[in-house]
Amino acid sequence: MVSSTRRSAPARESAASAAAAAPRPPLPWLDAPLAQVLATQRAHALLVYGPQGVGQLDFALGLARAWLCETPAAARPQGLACGHCAACHLVDERSHPDLRLIVPEAQRAEAGLPVDEAGSDDEGKKRKPSREIKVDQIRTALNFAELTAGRAAHKVLVLFPAEAINPIAANALLKTLEEPGAMRFVLASGAPQALLPTIRSRCQAVQLQMPTREEALAWLGAQGVADAAVLLDAAGGQPQAALALHAAGLDAAAWRQFPQWAAQGQAAPVAGWPLPLLIDALAKLCHDRALVTLGQPARYFAHSELRAGNLDALTRWAADLRRRSRVAEHPFSAGLAVEALMLQARL
Ligand SMILES: [Zn+2]
Structure with missing residues (x-):
């Protein structure tokens, strides 16, 4: 049970945010589909989807890690990331200059991103963090990816959960999905039917399966x-x-x-x-x-x-x-x- 000596948790803390402090442990059931996608993927944009909790974000970050890994491909079994080069560490720390992870403000901790202090409204009251992916986030990420030179040959943008993208942000994204240049997109989603059909149709779909109970x-x-x-x-x-x-x-x-x-x-x-x-x-x-x-x-x-x-x-x-x-x-x-x-x- 919750220890009686444990400091009373603030009411707004959720189970998900409480878990975010620890690094995300690897999910072994994702290795085989990851290797398969790395071997067959040809599109610039992937839509990774599956039941809630299967690890869509982990899979998207696994792809980003493999694409950005600096260990020669010949030394990496099945094209998976090596897990120990400088680029892999930068991805794990969410600070790789060629990776942009776009999540709603409310899910930054869950995604391993630093959490800003909650903003205030005009009356100085605490504002609830947004649960949407907003157009400013998309524009900032796209500008950054276009204007900066990084370590790798391409840039990777990961959106999670992709269904949180609001309609204006979705339209801003659509234009770039049509002409991605050196950018690769991974849209990770637990509810792909909530995405615009025009976005879905521009992505190669990857469906993930829950692990067995064992x-x-x-x-x-x-x-x-x-x-x-x-x-x-x-x-x-x-x-x-x-x-x-x-x-x-x-x-x-x-x-x-x-x-x-x-x-x-x-x-x-x-x-x-x-x-x-x-x-x-x-x-x-x-x-x-x-x-x-x-x-x-x-x-x-x-x-x-x-x-x-x-x-x-x-x-x-x-x-x-x-x-x-x-x-x-x-x-x-x-x-x-x-x-x-x-x-x-x-x-
Ligand atoms: Zn590596």
Whole structure:
């Protein structure tokens, strides 16, 4: 469980941002598709997509690393990056002069980029970081790529998540996708259908597959996650999300006990949880209790820990949790919110 000695996390901290401080561990299930794309890729623009959590960004950065690696290709098995030359280190540190990684302001930490202090609006209130890729980001990256000489023969622009690009930024990007020059683009996406068809049609599509459960459990075990199956279920089968839960301080024992705490309205054991994590856990509990009520297997929790309920009440609860999740990142009295949320969970 989240240690009681751990400093109470700020309400706006999410599981994803808590995990961002650690370097991104390699994802072995991406090696084979990476080697295949490196051997067959001919287009200047790739659209890398797959289920949420498969590692689209890691795959895009893997491509960038391989393209920019300075170890002779003959010395690199399957064309993959060597992982130890100066260029590989610069990519890992996000400071390679020929790589531009374009992400929404809100996802900089997740992408391993330095996070600026949150800006302020005219009244001096803290502004929420943007969840869109904006046109200024695209223009700045394109200008930089066109105007500067770097170490490598080409420049690489990575967009993640590509579906976050807003319509004006998408149009700015389109022009360059038509005449890319020495630039290579990787659009990494968990929702490619949300991209403009004109953008999709200019990219070579690369579809990634989730690792098997055995692969995911072995990987989580190698990252030091104990009782990994529980956290993998808690994360809906997404290994990176499971690792983020682990990094946020959640462990398997706490997840197993959570339905009991909720049934009794106990706020104390979850007082140190970031509010978005708690709301996410309650939404999953509500989802699973609805499944149990319908006689179906649970998805996130152990089936035996769950009570059936009243479907109308569970539906209203789910709607209320969705509303709360939209404001969960606003700083407000988190302690009161935790108590109210756990009392509500007794239904
Ligand atoms: Zn290298």
